[in-house]
Amino acid sequence: MAKREEAASQLQALKTSIKEKKPERLYIFHGEEVFLLHHYLQRLKDLLIDDLTESFNYHRLTNETFDVQTFADAVENIPMMAEFSMVQVDDIDLFKLSEDARNKMAEVLSDIPEYCTVVFTYETVAWKPDKRLKKLYAAVDENAAVVEFPKQEQRDLVSWITRHFLNRQKRITPELCVYLIELTGGTMTALSGEIDKICAYSGADAICKADIDAVVEPVLDAVVFQMTDLLSAGRFSQALDKLQQLLKMQQDPIAILGAIGMHFRRISTARILIDNGRNASELASLCGISEYPARKTMEAARKFSPAFCKKTAELVLETDYRMKTSFDEQERLLEMLLLQLAQEARA
DSSP states (O other), rough: OOOHHHHHHHHHHHHHHHHHTTTSSSSEESSSSSHHHHHHHHHHHHOOOOOGHHHHHHEEEOOOOOOOOHHHHHHHHOOOOSSSSSEEEESSGGGGGGHHHHHHHHHHHTTTTEEEEEEESSEEEEEEOOOHHHHHHHHHHHEEEEEEEEOHHOOOOOOHHHHHHHTTOBBBOHHHHHHHHHHHHHOOOHHHHHHHHHHOOOOOOOOOOOHHHOOOOOOHHHHHHHHHHHHHHTTTHHHHHHHHHHHHTEEEEEEEHHHHHHHHHHHHHHHHHTTOOOOOHHHHHTOOHHHHHHHHHHHHHHHHHHHHHHHHHHHHHHHHHHHHHSOOOOOHHHHHHHHHHHHHHOO
């Protein structure tokens, strides 16, 4: 919870600096919600860079074009026919540079000119500052505004989804918003694309569940969650249908098994917390997930016994071993696993 509050504080500070037209000299943008990262990156660019002089004053460096001297030159370049310049650096792990490069970067980051704003973005590379590299770490810690963009909470996403449908003259209920969040995994990036598809498909003013089911391809975790709920309700044939759905989507059997194993590990953790009088917030903290999936996992865990959770772990490990060592078909092994889980759930 403290981490989420810190991220909210970081984001609010960024919003304020953009609104007041007083951006920081150095930003670190990272986090799971890439949609928001891109949104605020564009807002910074719109604030600082004029379309007519963009080619002179906007510099973007990637793995293919980055080196320390090129970066230093871009930062030092005086804006042409404009007040500000902007340097964007994508997916460069500063702390894995050579010692000479790190020392040079520390010098540049500690003395960025007033006319320049530098933004390091992290999407495919994790942002992991290394305190052992004291000079570079101090330069970042003392000068950078670090902004994390985590996945948004359900209540915020419901409001956001509703607004996006309204912007397209469509209505959607909060219940269907939650259903859409479940199917997509709850990232704004995924939701934005699916909202476009749903609006293009539906000819009505009000969105219905059939519109969503017709065009939205659920993520692996969503189908596994549905499969688990069906198993807990004793509806084995429908759980098997969900497995067949994943296989028709050409999901890798090993990946499906991994998702099943992770889901049941979370359920086992939730079962232990329930038995000790703990709540969903603690599960969210332990598993690094948001409150909404944590609450859903706690609800699912209440339907299973501790003995079932222990047996599930054994069955998943056994299936994983057989998938990697036997000549049996992986799809058949997954079906056998579901059958065994159904039998254990009924026991």
